[in-house]
Amino acid sequence: MLLALTVRRDGLQSSHLNPPHSGGGRRSQPKYRTGIGFDAHELASGRRLLLGGVRIPSRLGLLGHSDADVLLHAMTDALLGAVALPDIGTLFPDTGAKWKDAPSGLMLKDAYQQVRAEGFRLVNVDCVLVCDRPKLQPHYLAIRTSIARMLQVPLDRIGLKAKTTEGTLLALRRKSIAAMAVVLLARTRSRKPGVRTSNLGARRSELR
């Protein structure tokens, strides 16, 4: 009954949710989980370029329903995937007003809250930005610091590097930025069998 109520409220399909007890018995619960995330957004004029919550000086910014922070989107999907929760497009749909121009840090924080609720904490995340322009190396520390602050983890848990394609990937050449993220989570406690829900009902102010 609780599962049915949750599905109706969040508009999620039952295939997106892990049924109660799907994590197996206590002895079968793994100590570590990994997750992978990927995203890409198109560059366009008239938009701000935000990466990891940091404003990057650039003539072009990323197009998207939210603030289009491609790095935070990849990280959010990696966190959700590590605990087999629905992906970012399911939990934070790019339709309607709720997430229009929203800071992507809110999605990342929401996803991490759900990871913590599942009984895991972040060990580390490693990210790759694929970007020909602008050069991002001068911004590594600011971006890593921003993400560490969002997740409230030490700076050395956040790895980041940017790669150019040397013009070899025409789809990416100065027209878009892509991001990949891999996370490692460690279990902090056993999972309690029950219904898992997203935090979609939370007000933005509660997630800051």
Ligand code: MG
């Ligand atoms: Mg995205």
